[in-house]
Amino acid sequence: MRTSIATVCLSGTLTQKMQACAAAGFDGIEVFEPDLVAAPESPEEIHALSRRLGLTLDLFQPFRDAEGVDPATFAANLRRAEAKLALMRRLGMDTMLVCSNVATATIDDDAVFAAQLRELGDLAASYDVRLAYEALAWGRFVDDYRRAWQVVERADHPNVGVCLDSFHILSRGHDPKEIEQIPGDKVFFLQLADAPLLSMDVLSWSRHHRLFPGEGGFDLAGFLAHVLRAGYAGPLSLEVFNDTFRQTDPDRTARQALRSLRWLEDQAARHLGSEVGPGVARLPDVGEPSGVDFVEVRAEDAGEVEVVLAQLGFTFRGRHRSKAVGLWTQGEARVVLNEQQARGAAPAVAAVGVEVTDPDASAARANRLLAPPVHRRTYAGEERLAAFSAPDGTEVFLGRVPDGPDATWTGEFRLGTTPAGPDLVTHVDHVNLVQPWQHYDEAVLFYSSVLGLAPQAPLDVAGPAGLVRSKVMRSADGRIRLALNLQPAGLRDRLPQHVAFACDDVVTLAQQARARGLRCLPVPDNYYDDLAARFDLDPALLATLRDLGLLYDRDGDGEFLHFYTATVGRVFFEVVERRGGYDGYGAANAPVRLAAQLATA
Amino acid sequence: MRTSIATVCLSGTLTQKMQACAAAGFDGIEVFEPDLVAAPESPEEIHALSRRLGLTLDLFQPFRDAEGVDPATFAANLRRAEAKLALMRRLGMDTMLVCSNVATATIDDDAVFAAQLRELGDLAASYDVRLAYEALAWGRFVDDYRRAWQVVERADHPNVGVCLDSFHILSRGHDPKEIEQIPGDKVFFLQLADAPLLSMDVLSWSRHHRLFPGEGGFDLAGFLAHVLRAGYAGPLSLEVFNDTFRQTDPDRTARQALRSLRWLEDQAARHLGSEVGPGVARLPDVGEPSGVDFVEVRAEDAGEVEVVLAQLGFTFRGRHRSKAVGLWTQGEARVVLNEQQARGAAPAVAAVGVEVTDPDASAARANRLLAPPVHRRTYAGEERLAAFSAPDGTEVFLGRVPDGPDATWTGEFRLGTTPAGPDLVTHVDHVNLVQPWQHYDEAVLFYSSVLGLAPQAPLDVAGPAGLVRSKVMRSADGRIRLALNLQPAGLRDRLPQHVAFACDDVVTLAQQARARGLRCLPVPDNYYDDLAARFDLDPALLATLRDLGLLYDRDGDGEFLHFYTATVGRVFFEVVERRGGYDGYGAANAPVRLAAQLATA
Incomplete structure (x- = not known):
C-alpha cells in the first residue's frame, strides 16, 4: 500500500522534513499547516520540491472548527476555507482534513453539521478538493467516528468523506468493527498512530504521547483489518504527535516511521489471512528466534x-x-x-x-x-x-x-x-x-x-x-x-x-x-x-x-x-x-x- | 515549625541524602524504607549519623497492606510489623507510617480495620512506637482521610493516630476543611506535596509528578491552615515523588525543598491572619516589585x-x-x-x-x-x-x-x-x-x-x-x-x-x-x-x-x-x-x- 506521514511527526523545517521522508522511502506526506506557515518557501516551491523528491502531497491539515456554528461564524469559516483552498491549489493538493469542532460549535444537530459540510463541499468542489471529516476524540459534539460517518452520509456530497484516525477511535475505546459498514470510497483518508495505554486526559495523551505502530499498546493490526475490509485503498499515513520525535533527527525518525508501517501492513495481512487483497505487502516469513x-x-x-x-x-x-x-x-x-x-x-x-x-x-x-x-x-x-x-x-x-x-x-x-x-x-x-x-x-x-x-x-x-x-x-x-x-x-x-x-x-x-x-x-x-x-x-x-x-x-x-x-x-x-x-x-x-x-x- | 523531608524526595544513597538535608537546614527526615534496605550502613550507624548531623528521624515509612485482611494474613502482617518495629528500635525511631491497604484487603469493614489497627497498636506500644495511619488516594477500601480518621477514632488506641498527606487529599478533591474536626494530638504526622493540576490516574500522578509546595497547583496554604486549626504541632514534612528530583543534585534539591516549606509556612500564617499561633514563622513582609x-x-x-x-x-x-x-x-x-x-x-x-x-x-x-x-x-x-x-x-x-x-x-x-x-x-x-x-x-x-x-x-x-x-x-x-x-x-x-x-x-x-x-x-x-x-x-x-x-x-x-x-x-x-x-x-x-x-x- 502507499505510505504517507504527517510532517508534524518529525523535527526540523518543512523542507528538512520532506527530504527526510523522501530519503526514508515514503510515497507521500501530509502537510501540517503550521509547518507551511513557518516556512520561507512559497507554496509553489513546496509543490516543486515535492515533485523533485517524488513525494505526493496527500493531505492538507487541519481545518478546524468548521461546523455546528451560527450563520455569521459559518460565513467567516467559508471565507477562511476559501483562503486555504486557494493555497491548496498553489500546492497542487486535492484533500483537506476537516476535524470536528472543538471550540466554536454551539448547535448540536447532525442536520446542521451535514448542511454546513455540504456547503463547504460545494466550495471545495470548485477547487477540485475533497474534504475528509474526522471526529476528534475531544470534539465538542462529534467525538465518535460513527457519528462523523452519519454526518457525512447525511451531507451526501461527492467531495465530503471521512478521515479515520486510529488514535481518536481506539483511545476512546470505540469498537472499530463498524468501520466495515462505511463504503471504502467514502473513507477519504486513514491516519495511523499507536500509543501507550495511559490513563490520562485524551487531549494530552494525543498531543504528547502518540507512538508509531508497534511501539504502543493499541491493536492496530485488527484496526487496519477493519479499514481494509471496508475497501479503503488510499495511503496508510502516520500522524504521531510525540515530544521526543519532535526533537530528534528527522532522517532517523522517518526510517523508524516507515518501518512501523511496513510492519503494520504485514501484521494486518496476517490478521486478514485469506481475506487479504493483492495490494497488501507481506514481509518475509520467519519463525521466532530460538x-x-x-x-x-x-x-x-x-x-x-x-x-x-x-x-x-x-x-x-x-x-x-x-x-x-x-x-x-x-x-x-x-x-x-x-x-x-x-x-x-x-x-x-x-x-x-x-x-x-x-x-x-x-x-x-x-x-x-x-x-x-x-x-x-x-x-x-x-x-x-x-x-x-x-x-x-x-x-x-x-x-x-x-x-x-x-x-x-x-x-x-x-x-x-x-x-x-x-x-x-x-x-x-x-x-x-x-x-x-x-x-x-x-x-x-x-x-x-x-x-x-x-x-x-x-x-x-x-x-x-x-x-x-x-x-x-x-x-x-x-x-x-x-x-x-x-x-x-x-x-x-x-x-x-x-x-x-x-x-x-x-x-x-x-x-x-x-x-x-x-x-x-x-x-x-x-x-x-x-x-x-x-x-x-x-x-x-x-x-x-x-x-x-x-x-x-x-x-x-x-x-x-x-x-x-x-x-x-x-x-x-x-x-x-x-x-x-x-x-x-x-x-x-x-x-x-x-x-x-x-x-x- | 519544625521541618522534615522524606528521603525519597532526593537522589543519592541514604547517607548522601542525610548530608544534603542537614546542610540545607532541615530539622529531621522521614526514612523511606527502600533507602535503608539498599544502604550498606547498619541501622545503628544511621542513627549515630543522624545524631551527629543534628537530624531527627521523624517517620519510618511505609508499612503497607496491614489492615482489612483475613486472620492468616494478619498474623503474617504482625510478624512483618514486629521485624520493622525491632528495626526502628535500632534506629531509635518512634513513629511509623501505616498506609491503607491497596493489595491484600478483602474485608471492607471499619470494625475490622479498627480492630486490626488496635492490635498493631498494642504491638507498637511495646516498642514505644506510634502508628500514623494514612488513606492512600488509591487505597482499596480506605481512600479518604475522613474514613481513615473514623477508623482511628474507632481503634481508640493511644499509639494509633492519622497521617495527613496533602496529595492524597487534594488530588481526589476531598474537602480539607474537615481536618479541623480531628483532635490535633491525633494527627501524628503531616506530609506535604504540591502537584501540577493533571488529569491522569492518581497513582502515576503521585509517583512521578509531585512537586514541592509553591511549584504546583494545589492550595497548600489553605490546606495547612486547616491542619494548624486542628492543633497539629508536629513537623511540616515533605513527601515528593518526582522523576526529576530523583536524578538531580540532592544538595540543591534539599535547599529547594526547605525554601518551599518556609514559603508555605509564611503563606499559611497569612491565610490564618490573627488566628495564627506563635510557632508559625513569617517571612519578612515585602510588597510586590513595581x-x-x-x-x-x-x-x-x-x-x-x-x-x-x-x-x-x-x-x-x-x-x-x-x-x-x-x-x-x-x-x-x-x-x-x-x-x-x-x-x-x-x-x-x-x-x-x-x-x-x-x-x-x-x-x-x-x-x-x-x-x-x-x-x-x-x-x-x-x-x-x-x-x-x-x-x-x-x-x-x-x-x-x-x-x-x-x-x-x-x-x-x-x-x-x-x-x-x-x-x-x-x-x-x-x-x-x-x-x-x-x-x-x-x-x-x-x-x-x-x-x-x-x-x-x-x-x-x-x-x-x-x-x-x-x-x-x-x-x-x-x-x-x-x-x-x-x-x-x-x-x-x-x-x-x-x-x-x-x-x-x-x-x-x-x-x-x-x-x-x-x-x-x-x-x-x-x-x-x-x-x-x-x-x-x-x-x-x-x-x-x-x-x-x-x-x-x-x-x-x-x-x-x-x-x-x-x-x-x-x-x-x-x-x-x-x-x-x-x-x-x-x-x-x-x-x-x-x-x-x-x-x-
Missing part, C-alpha cells in the same frame, strides 16, 4: 572480563583464526571477546547473536524493515553472519540454529581448552541493554518487527540516580529475553549493561566462583533483614543467601535466586536460577543492585 | 548589541566610572552592557534588576528562602545592590523604586549622551529566560517565593527542534513579566533568551529602526497569507505588517503587534505594542519565530 547464539563484549583489553568468566566456570575455547577475538563458553552460553578496538575502549556489550531457522529470510526481513546493515570482515572459509544495528548501536547477528550442541562458527576458534564439565551455566538467560531516552520506543519497534520479540509491560526501578524504566522484549518460549533499560536523562555516565546466565544450581556456582576469587557485588545486611521480614524463609536458606551475597525473589510458587559480579568497564554479569516457573527478573532487588553499584563505582 | 530596574547583557565584546540598541532608538548614557560596563536607556527601559567577561563570552542576559520598596527587607526575605547570594564588587560612593542567583544562574538584583524618572545608580555612568527623545520605547515589557529542564520547577518556586511573582498557566510552543514549554511569572500589575522557557532536553545548543521592550507605536518604531539599518528576523510570506485567512484584517494594516515584518495576534478586542531583531550571541530583542488590553505574548507566532531563528542560525 536462542541466544552469542554475546560479544568489546574492549581494547578484555583481560579483566576473562578473569570473571573463568571464575564463573567458563572455558576458554580459543582465539579466532584471523582476528583478535576470543571465545569463552559454558553450556550453551557463548561469550565472544573482541579486542579489535580503539585505544582505551572499556569492556561493553557490543553485539548479540540470535539463532534463527532461516538466516537469509531473517536478513531479507530486516532489510525490508530498514534495519541498518552492519559489515563484518570475513575471510575465506569463515561463516558469514548477516548483522544489523539496533537503535542503541548494539549489533544483532543472525546465526543458524545449530545442529549439535555448538554453533558451527565456533570451529573458527583455535588453541583453546576443551570444556571439562560439568557446566553449571546452561545458557544466556537475558541480556540487559541500556537505551538512550531518545531511542527507547524505536528499540521496542526494532526488536518486535525485526526479530519478532514481544514487549512485556514496562516497569520503573528506583535507583539512587533516578528511575530506570525497563521493558523486556522476549520470545514466546522465553529463550530470548532482552531487557531494555532507559537511561535517566540527567545521568552523565551511562548505566552499565549486563549479561545474565541461567543455571540450575546458583548456590554451588556461587560457592565455586567465590573459591576462584570472584568479587561479587556486595549486598547490604539490611537487605537480608528485610527479606526475613517479607518472606517466611527457611533460616538455613536465609543464612546461605546472606553468606554468599545472593538475592532472592518470589512470585507465587516460583523463586528466583541470583547474584551480580562487580562491573568491568561498562559491563557486569549476573547468574540466575529460576525455580518453579518464576518468570521475572528480580525487579524488587534492582534498587539494591543500583545502590551498590553507585557505592562501588 | 518594575524592571535594568536588564544586564554580558559579553566579552558587546559592540553588536550596542548597534542593535542604537537602531531601536536607545541612547548611550555612558560608561561606568569604575568598571567596563555601559548603560543604554530608552524611556524607563535600561540595558546594562557588562564587558568584564572571559574571552569569547557571547552576549547573553546575565542579570535582571527589579525595583522594590524596601531592598533590605527583600534581601532578608531572599536570604531566609536560601536564595544563593551574589557578590558584586562596589567601590566607595557606588550604590550597593543586593543580588541573588536564580536557578538558571540569572542574577536578580534588588533596586530601590526610583523617586524620579531614573534609577539613582545611573548617576555612576559618565561621558554619555542625554536622551534627545521622544522615546518610543516606554519600559521593559518582559524578559524571556531559558531554563534547563532540571531547574524549571525550582525556578517557578524561586520567583514566586523570593519576588512574589505569580505563575501563569503553562503552554507549549511547537518549534522545529521540539516543544518549548513556557510559563510566565508576573506581578499583579503586569510590570514584571518573566517568561520561563523550558529548553528541550534533546537540543544541544541553548535556545536564545530575549528582552521585549514595550512601546506605544511599534509601526513608527519599526520604520525608524529599519531606516537606521536594523536587521529584523525575517517573517515568511506564508505567515501573512495565514493571517489574512484567520483574521478579518484591514488590508492597509496587513500591508504594513507584511512590509515591516511585524507579527500580529488578537485576543477578544485586544491586539498585539511585535517584531524581533536578529539574534546576537545568545540574546535577541523584541518590541511589542499592546492595544486594548491584550495581555498575552503572541504565543501563536512563536513557532514562526523559532523556525525563522533555526533557519538563520
